[in-house]
Amino acid sequence: MEFKVEAHRIMSISLGKIYNSRVQRGGIKLHKNLLVSLVLRSARQVYLSDYYGGICLSAQQAREWCEGEYMASKQGKLVPGSTESLSESDEQSEVAVDKQEPRDVVESPAGLHVETQASGEQDSAENGVSDSGCSDIKTPEESPEATQTCEVASVVTAISSNCISAPSPSDPKEETETPTDCQTDNSESAEKHSYEPKAPQAYTNRKRTADDSELTDSPTKRTKLTSTSLPSTNDENKGETEEMDTSNVSSLITIFGSSFSGLLSNKEGEQPDSEAEDSDSGQICCDQMLKNLNPWSTAIVAF
């Protein structure tokens, strides 16, 4: 148990460092941020393994998992709205927990968060599912804004805002290069602001979509990992009361994935299409972002 607390603390610290790195003089230091991300991954692994050691598998959850798998396989990252009903329960599935965090982040008062993520997502070369198998989609779940969540949200914002740049090229390779330009773009750019009005709207639409469990037009992501990982973790689930802030952070960590590279789960071969789309419209970009929130990946890409 103490490992989990320790891991949680380390994750919070790590996120704080990532956030602070963008305001440091001289630009973001690649080496240090890489190391911090490795610590984050290690802590996350411990945290989640410890976490899932304490969650029971209930029938309800089992059904939810099945649905989640189905939806996940159909929609990629979209988590069905039906799962949200479970979010309130103490026994939270991994899916529910993960959904919480992204939503918190997006719903954070400053539209800045959303739009930065949107633009960050635009620049992201990879939109992978975190290999913990959880969708990164924001869902309309209620979760109190824990301090840590806010902090995390701001971290996400900070990271994403680094990726603001000139219109992202449709060529993925270029896209990887472009973030170099915005690597140190600590100041807010015009593009960022332009997304602001669009993003919340897109999110709202998205939310309803999630609520209705509608299939999105997102390309099918590789969800094998997602679906197969769920049952295994479920088996270990035991009943456990989760503090809200802890779960929020854990879900965010889940979003971050397992490593610098695994921070997006796998190389998604189907991405180029969506990337091309992204460059076309901020709206689509927001959709992508909402589906595939992976702010850390965008931070990496920023380098």
Add this chain to the structure above:
Amino acid sequence: FVGVGGGNDFQWCFSQVKGAIDEDVAEADIISTVEFNYSGELLATGDKGGRVVIFQREQESKNRPHSRGEYNVYSTFQSHEPEFDYLKSLEIEEKINKIRWLPQQNAAHSLLSTNDKTIKLWKISQRDKRAEGYNLKDEDGRLRDPFRITSLRVPVLLPMDRMVEASPRRIFANAHTYHINSISVNSDHETYLSADDLRVNLWHLEITDRSFNIVDIKPANMEELTEVITAAECHPHQCNVFVYSSSKGTIRLCDMRAAALCDRQSKFFEEPEDPSSRSFFSEIISSISDVKFSHSGRYMMTRDYLSVKVWDLNMENRPVETYQVHEYLRSKLCSLYENDCIFDKFECCWNGADSAIMTGSYNNFFRMFDRNTRRDVTLEASRENSKPRAILKARKVSTGGKRKKDEISVDSLDFNKKILHTAWHPKENVIAVAATNNLYIFQDKIN
């Protein structure tokens, strides 16, 4: 010899300290690199404010045989200024990351200094004579009326106060996207390499508008990045060989004859990780912060957070020697992570004979290891021990529960006082230790 004390009668003594005594340390004054030149006559320091200060050793005086030549300021100049990259909205720090001397080829001295993005070649020349008796101009420089010149005279050289001037002769810019961490002059004295987080470039000292990229570890997809380059150095004798270390604790030796792009190493040095010591921070503490070839070229030394390792170039699977610098910090890694100390990049250095190595630690401690006797000593650079020729007393950090007298407990260590940069005179037992904004010079004292 290291000077552990005891039977050898070899001990380190305080010689000089440079820098302000003021408790309030200006960030710009923090020393960021220290380097002796090839003869040891000159000692250069760079600081966070972008300045370079060069000290010159005075000739040994017969009047004072006990104190070997002291180092006094020879030249001070502003090497780098803060810059702003408008394209990326990125401020480029003026901090001098590394200074490397070039072999002396004439009366002037040359060195390379680099910040995060730009390398500069500085020529430091001195004038201690001036010409007098020109025909065409007066002593104050005004042109004489040619009609008034009735006779010719030969100008004579007269001594003048020594004037040292530093001028930037080459600017090597725009070759690095990421932060430069190393420069190293090649043994051919014509080329040098510069390394940033993901790339190593080879330059010719005379050519500034282009460089060759010889190592590129940037993945096609940046999200797959798992390691970065942390240091690089040219082999001291083989101009085709260089090494670079990584954040994963590995060292790659490359041969430039093999291919234009040295992405595939010739040798790969890695010590298997001890699974029992795994923690959240295992990866961070295995990151190599410095790599240095021995003067002989047969060995190389790497510094990671807790230890120094000596590698035989002929054996890749493990180091031949491992020295623990401050193992007592292993249980404190979480705190050190919180206060960012775990990211401190300590350097290490060889003595001229390759028989001893030195590296820094916290609380203004620095450590020396004798490779032959396997003895080590911890010394402290402090103003309290700054009486002339005062012998440095060995320090000890108590790790157990009971703290002996004169020992200092781990929790009492001042982690703001860190010695990251040290240098050893290439020929003599003279060391320069940078403690924040002060430069300490210690010499040996043989009874």
